[in-house]
């Protein structure tokens with residue numbers, strides 16, 4: 001019996017290693033696929049017109065509406081709420097040191113550099129990334145992707161490029177809007193709680209926040225938009241086995257893209273604060 | 276269904292024995308992962324003929340179709356479509372070749388974001404420089420051919436199963452292809468609608484003179500439309516021949532395939548009793 005146990009342990013280690021190896025290879029393959037998708041999308045955006053197969057403007061516009069405009073109500077509402085929340089916490093914390101006057105510095109910088117892009121990224125991952133995965137997954141199992149292929153229509157050009165353009169354009173814009181709404185929410189609370197006029201608050205924010213901070217946040221939003229699109233498309237394209245498969249991959253895409261956003265955010269912060 | 280069958284028998288089956296092949300498959304082997312699905316298949320389709328690929332579920336029909344469409348890369352062998360070797364040509368050449376084929380997928384594969392007319396116009400939009408009005412007229416013409424006129428502005432989700440198939444056929448032939456592929460055209464349809472779809476396939480071939488490759492597991496439909504039938508079983512081709520040749524084949528596996536249908540579909544009690552007693556003798 002102990003012999004069996006002795007033999008089982010190396011086997012189990014080997015199996016575990018095997019499984020880890022497999023998922024590592026799978027992971028690397030997915031990253032590689034993402035790189036290829038990105039490259040092909042850029043190719044079609046740049047050279048599609050030249051090859052007389054341009055990326056569809058109507059579809060791109062429709063995607064933009066979906067990614068950006070239709071997300072406005074929810075992003076606005078959550079941004080204002082979070083702005084108020086940051087102000088409450090900021091004032092509460094700084095009051096301990098009697099430094100609540102300084103709250104605008106913390107608010108301005110953290111919202112523009114961090115929370116605006118992060119909130120927007122997570123919202124878009126949940127809203128658009130998931131629907132992209134579901135849409136492509138559904139098209140895959142109903143053979144619509146095959147249909148494109150046999151009609152001589154490149155699916156990357158037809159489906160992925162419009163989505164990517166829309167995301168790359170709209171997510172930074174949405175982030176800008178989220179920044180503004182968070183700062184407004186925070187400003188409203190600051191003016192009520194500390195009796196600071198809204199104009200004075202605005203002036204302070206303008207003094208504190210530099211263009212660099214803004215660009216830092218927007219660059220992240222740009223990266224997030226690419227990540228969310230690729231994760232959504234790859235998971236959609238990998239759907240197997242009917243509606244249940246679509247549901248599974250949709251969930252996976254949301255979890256993966258939010259994780260990717262947070263990790264990228266951390267790496268980005270680390271790198272940009274070094275130099 | 277016998278109604279449509281009679282109609283078919285009115286039509287002379289064209290003599291195509293001398294026609295050149297538009298599809299030529301040699302020693303085709305395909306794998307899914309490590310599993311070999313098709314074992315060295317040889318297969319040809321002549322110009323202007325309706326070739327039915329028939330076989331039970333899991334016999335490899337869809338796999339063969341996907342290989343013919345260039346959706347699945349074969350492990351070995353060659354596939355010539357209209358003289359071009361699918362396994363050798365570049366992507367650009369493949370795109371050009373694909374303008375000359377049309378595919379009606381099993382579930383229609385219509386795009387949910389486009390209405391029926393836009394779906395049918397899509398190949399024209401992508402591959403021609405015609406102005407929108409011309410494209411609309413051409414698409415409407417094809418809609419008339421498939422008896423779908425008047426449903427231009429419906430969304431695919433508002434169509435019935437038979438209408439979806441018709442729309443899929445209209446989209447498949449809108450570029451006047453040389454070869455039309457249909458995957459399980461009568462699957463999921465009631466017998467009357469299925470017979471009407473068979474009739475449509477015959478009409479399309481007669482009107483446009485194209486070659487047609489139909490994948491189906493339904494014998495009724497296969498016998499109704501086929502000029503020749505290719506019987507697939509477990510990844511091998513058992514036999515290729517005319518309807519009469521297949522019917523009169525002495526090959527045991529083919530007879531099994533043919534009889535399975537009579538057992539499950541014609542529930543004539545007298546016939547059943549006769550066969551029971553025959554088995555007891």
Ligand SMILES: Nc1ncnc2c1ncn2[C@@H]1O[C@H](COP(=O)(O)OP(=O)(O)O)[C@@H](O)[C@H]1O
Pocket residue numbers: 307308312330331332333334335336337338339
């Ligand atoms: N995507 C796939 N991955 C692995 N095996 C597959 C796949 N598709 C089909 N097969 C297998 O290939 C064989 C032939 O399938 P298929 O060509 O779909 O048969 P048919 O269309 O005649 O029902 C079946 O045994 C099936 O299990």
Ligand SMILES: [Mg+2]
Pocket residue numbers: 336337338
């Ligand atoms: Mg099949």
